[in-house]
Structures are given as structure tokens and as C-alpha cells.
Amino acid sequence: MRKNCIFSLFFATIMLVFVSCNRETPGLKDVFEKDFLIGTAINPYQVLGKDARAKPFIVKNFNSVTAENEMKWERIHPKPGVYDFALADSAVAFAQKNHMSMIGHVLVWHSQTPDWVFLDSLGKPATRDALLARMKDHIFTVVGHFKGKVKGWDVVNEAVNDDGTIRKSKWYQIIGEDYIEKAFEYAHEADPDAELYYNDYNNEQRAKREGVVPIIKALQKSGLRIDAVGIQGHWHLDEPDLNELDESLSSYAALGLKIVITEMEVNVLPTPPEVYGADVQQQAKYLEELNPYKNGCPDSVETHLANRYSDLFSVFMKHKKDITRVTFWGINDGYSWKNNWPIVGRTNYPLLFDRNYQPKPAFYSVIKTAKEK
Ligand code: G3I
Numbered sequence: 001m002r003k004n005c006i007f008s009l010f011f012a013t014i015m016l017v018f019v020s021c022n023r024e025t026p027g028l029k030d031v032f033e034k035d036f037l038i039g040t041a042i043n044p045y046q047v048l049g050k051d052a053r054a055k056p057f058i059v060k061n062f063n064s065v066t067a068e069n070e071m072k073w074e075r076i077h078p079k080p081g082v083y084d085f086a087l088a089d090s091a092v093a094f095a096q097k098n099h100m101s102m103i104g105h106v107l108v109w110h111s112q113t114p115d116w117v118f119l120d121s122l123g124k125p126a127t128r129d130a131l132l133a134r135m136k137d138h139i140f141t142v143v144g145h146f147k148g149k150v151k152g153w154d155v156v157n158e159a160v161n162d163d164g165t166i167r168k169s170k171w172y173q174i175i176g177e178d179y180i181e182k183a184f185e186y187a188h189e190a191d192p193d194a195e196l197y198y199n200d201y202n203n204e205q206r207a208k209r210e211g212v213v214p215i216i217k218a219l220q221k222s223g224l225r226i227d228a229v230g231i232q233g234h235w236h237l238d239e240p241d242l243n244e245l246d247e248s249l250s251s252y253a254a255l256g257l258k259i260v261i262t263e264m265e266v267n268v269l270p271t272p273p274e275v276y277g278a279d280v281q282q283q284a285k286y287l288e289e290l291n292p293y294k295n296g297c298p299d300s301v302e303t304h305l306a307n308r309y310s311d312l313f314s315v316f317m318k319h320k321k322d323i324t325r326v327t328f329w330g331i332n333d334g335y336s337w338k339n340n341w342p343i344v345g346r347t348n349y350p351l352l353f354d355r356n357y358q359p360k361p362a363f364y365s366v367i368k369t370a371k372e373k
Contacts, residue, residue: 025359028061028352031370035320037101039064039327041263044087046331047094054331055094057357064101064151064325066262067091068337071105072112077138080116085145092149103262103327104146104153106199107139108183110169111158111280118170131174136186143190152195154230154262155187156180162202162277164211180215184224199230199262201278204240204248216255228324229257233264234278234338236271237308246315253322261316263329265350266308266362267338268301269293275342284342297349305349306365313366317373332357 029038040062046054058065069075070087077083095102117134120126126134143153159180161167171179180198187196198216202208212229219226229252252259263278269291275284284290293301316323330336334355338348352363 025363026367028363028366029063031367032326035317035370036323037064037325037327038062039066039101039103039325040331041066041068041327041329042091042094042331043068043335044070044090046335047087047090053357057353058331059098059100061331061353062100064103064327065091065095066103066105066327068105068329069112071142073109073117073138074112074114076142078114083141083145088146092146096149101151101325102146102149103325104143104150104194105262106154106157107142107187108135108155108171108179109157110167110171113170118174126174128175131171132179132182135171135175135179135183139183139186140190143187143194147191148193150191150194152197152227152260153187153191154199155196155226156183157199158201158279159198159215160200160203160208160211162205162208164207164209166211181219181222181224184219184226188225195227196225197228197230197260197262198226199232199260201232201234201263202240202276203229204231204233204245206244206248209248209251213251213255216252216257220255227258228260229255230260230262232278232329233261233326234267234329235264235312236267236276237304239276242311242315245312246318249315249319249322253319257322258324259319259322260324261326264326265329265336265338266305266312268297268305268349269338269346271342280341282342283344286343286345290343291346293349294347301349302361306361309352309362310365310369313369314373317369320373328352 032038040058042065045051067088070091076088092102118126120130159167166172166177184196200212203212216226249259272284275282316326328351330351332353332355333349333351336348336350338350339346352360352366354360
């Protein structure tokens with residue numbers, strides 16, 4: 001009798017393990033196949049196979065990839081005349097091999113651009129003409145290198161402040177406001193088939209949107225190619241307001257543009273509101289009370305996150321005819337930049353998959369939302 005009992009228990013355990021191993025979750029990209037591309041940011045650690053689980057996971061869940069850092073100016077063009085394409089090439093090869101769209105990130109940005117770009121050989125500020133020539137060389141070389149392999153480029157990143165005024169970056173100070181038009185002009189010349197995007201954070205909020213829309217209209221008036229506006233989507237449990245997001249998606253679509261959500265995640269940690277955006281330069285001080293889930297995310301927070309993702313995806317599904325891609329900024333919680341920004345050394349849980357690549361409640365809520373629409 002006792003023997004039978006032990007055998008039954010053993011059999012039940014084996015079955016449980018078998019069933020759970022075979023309970024295949026659907027690939028995220030397949031759930032949204034008819035709606036929009038599903039992308040992720042990737043890094044060399046994953047692409048070069050140092051994390052053996054990463055590549056099959058990416059291939060299963062995503063059909064678009066963006067190099068998180070490897071195409072930024074400081075990485076790809078660190079010194080005058082020196083281009084280093086090695087890591088970006090591996091990302092592109094991975095995308096091509098697996099029939100995923102490769103997104104180019106980023107050509108012109110105030111951040112992660114070496115100081116020399118803005119200086120002459122004597123260390124004085126470069127002239128407008130010299131900086132335009134440098135921008136053109138960079139765009140022609142980088143876009144030219146990936147011609148036919150990159151589906152679309154974030155041409156200009158984060159040119160507007162949260163209050164809607166133009167960011168007084170070195171690009172703006174030296175060239176003037178038409179640096180944006182020039183960047184789009186050069187990118188189109190370098191690869192006439194590539195899609196071109198203006199990409200920013202907080203631009204789903206009214207004030208910033210009111211600064212971005214005139215820039216887009218000016219590009220369109222000049223006859224320049226712009227395919228989509230990128231909304232980065234570095235979001236929180238309590239921001240953005242869903243009505244404001246909805247309104248912004250309608251406003252951008254009304255310009256005749258597509259919309260791409262380019263860097264999405266939802267922060268779950270207490271965070272001072274003054275560092276709610278995604279300005280890499282900002283930092284806040286580490287305090288124990290701002291890092292409350294070091295040993296695991298409470299179920300209540302995972303549920304809150306799942307509801308939030310569901311709400312956000314409901315808005316996306318409402319606008320699916322205008323949205324062409326939703327890209328997550330990282331493949332799982334362990335890879336998210338939000339573990340180190342705006343406060344270094346915290347444990348955050350902002351994505352759909354946990355540190356062990358397991359789908360979280362937010363994953364299932366997103367799928368459910370897709371199926372209901
Ligand atoms: O790779 C080096 C490593 O060798 C070194 O030991 C370590 C120590 O500092 O730094 C590592 O590089 C860091 C890199 O991330 C990879 O982790 C850089 O310092 C750090 O600045 C870099 O941060 C990136 C940030 O942009 C600045 O480029 C984040 O990964 C990346 O997620 C973030 O992405 C930006 C988008 O490009 C634009 N929109 C906002 C978004 C979030 O800031």
C-alpha cells in the first residue's frame with residue numbers, strides 16, 4: 001500500500017514536471033502577428049552567445065531588434081575617422097539570420113556623442129559648416145554601411161525638452177534648428193529605402209507633444225522623408241495618463257505618420273518624479289527605501305504591473321492601424337537599464353519576463369488584451 005502511494009506520488013511529480021516543461025507559451029510576436037511588430041533591445045552578451053538562453057528566447061518572442069548601445073556615436077565612431085562596426089555587425093547578422101527587422105539606433109543625439117564631434121582641431125567649438133560636414137560623414141558612413149540591412153533609423157533622438165521647447169544641445173547651438181532637417185536629408189540620401197523616425201521620451205505627454213508636432217510639420221513642409229514618430233515608452237505604474245497617450249497617438253497619426261513604441265518598459269520602483277523621464281545624465285541618490293524588492297517582487301506589485309501593461313496595450317490595440325512596432329527595452333528584467341537608472345544598484349521588474357526568462361503575469365495580461373481586441 002505504502003509502496004503504491006510512493007509510486008503514485010512519484011508518477012504525479014514526473015507528470016507535473018513533464019506538463020509544465022511542455023506547456024509552451026506562445027511567442028509574443030505571434031500573438032501580435034496581425035497587429036504590429038514586437039521588438040526588443042539586444043546587447044552583445046546575448047548576440048555573442050555568452051548567455052546561452054538569450055538567442056533562442058529572442059527568436060521565439062521578437063521579430064524586430066534594436067542594438068541597445070552598439071550603433072551609438074561613441075561606440076561606432078569613437079574617434080575622428082575611426083569607425084568600429086564589429087558589434088553592430090553581429091547584431092545585424094543575427095537579425096538577418098532569423099528574419100527579424102533590424103532597427104538603427106541612433107544617428108543624431110545630444111547624449112553618448114564624444115566631445116570631439118563638436119570641437120575643431122584647436123579645441124574650439126566647431127563651425128556650423130564643419131559640424132554639418134561631420135554629421136553628413138557620420139550618417140553617410142553608418143547608414144551606408146548598413147544599407148539594405150536596417151529597416152529604419154532613429155534619425156534624431158530627444159531634440160525637445162519636457163516643456164516643449166527645443167533642447168539647447170550642441171547640435172542646436174552650433175548648427176541651429178535646421179540640424180534636424182539636415183539629419184533627415186542626409187539619412188534619406190544615404191539609404192533612400194530606409195524608414196526614418198523622430199524618437200523621444202515623454203512625447204506622449206501634451207506639453208512635449210506640442211513641441212514635437214511643429215518639428216514634424218516642418219520636416220513634412222520641406223518635403224523630407226519621415227515615416228514615424230518614436231515614442232520611447234519609459235513608463236511607470238502611474239504615468240502616463242492613458243487619455244493623454246490616446247490623444248497623442250491620434251495627434252501623431254493625424255499628421256499622416258505611423259507610430260513606433262521604441263523602448264518600452266514600466267518601472268515598478270518608487271522613484272522621485274523629477275527623474276521620471278529617460279535623460280541619461282540625471283541621477284538620483286540611492287536610499288534603501290527606494291529599493292524595496294531586492295529579494296523578489298511581491299505578487300501585488302506583479303499584479304499591478306500586469307494591469308498596467310494591459311491598460312497600455314488596450315490603448316495600442318485601439319490604435320493598431322497606426323502603430324507599426326512595439327519594442328521593449330530589454331529581453332527580461334535582469335537586462336533592464338532600469339536596474340541602474342536613475343539610481344544605480346536597484347532591483348527592478350519592468351518587463352514581461354523575469355530574470356529566469358519565465359513569463360510574468362504581465363505577459364499573460366498582454367496576451368489576453370490582444371485576444372480580446
Ligand atoms: O559596457 C560598459 C562596461 O564595459 C563598463 O564596465 C560599464 C561601467 O560603467 O559600463 C558599460 O557601459 C554602459 C552601457 O550602458 C552598457 O551597460 C554605459 O556605461 C552606460 O552609459 C550605458 O547606458 C545606456 C544608456 O542608454 C546610455 O547610452 C543604457 O544601456 C541604454 O539602455 C540607454 O538607452 C537609452 C536610449 O539609447 C535612448 N533613450 C533613453 C534610453 C535609456 O536611457
